[in-house]
Amino acid sequence: MGYDPSSLRDLVDFMAKALVDHPDSVQVNEVVGEQTTVVELAVAKEDLGKVIGKQGRTAKSMRTILNAASTKLQKRSVLEIME
Secondary structure (H helix, E strand, O other), rough: OOOOOOOOOHHHHHHHHHHOHHHHHOEEEEEOOOOOOEEEEHHHHHHHHHHHOOOHHHHHHHHHHHHHHHHHHOOOOOEEEEE
């Protein structure tokens, strides 16, 4: 596909770009801490609803996938959606 499975940043980038109308506006930043990696996702203002979804379902699903990938890499990660 279009991402390196060893990079959580690339995984979030791939998922977000598949959901939004303005994929060029997707920005993903990975902040690696001692215990946890924070993956920050920023999208165009009009695409915010698409990555959050109704009642936060899409965001929850993205977090579940990120969590599964993190577990496989023996890491701990958190997805932050920036407004």
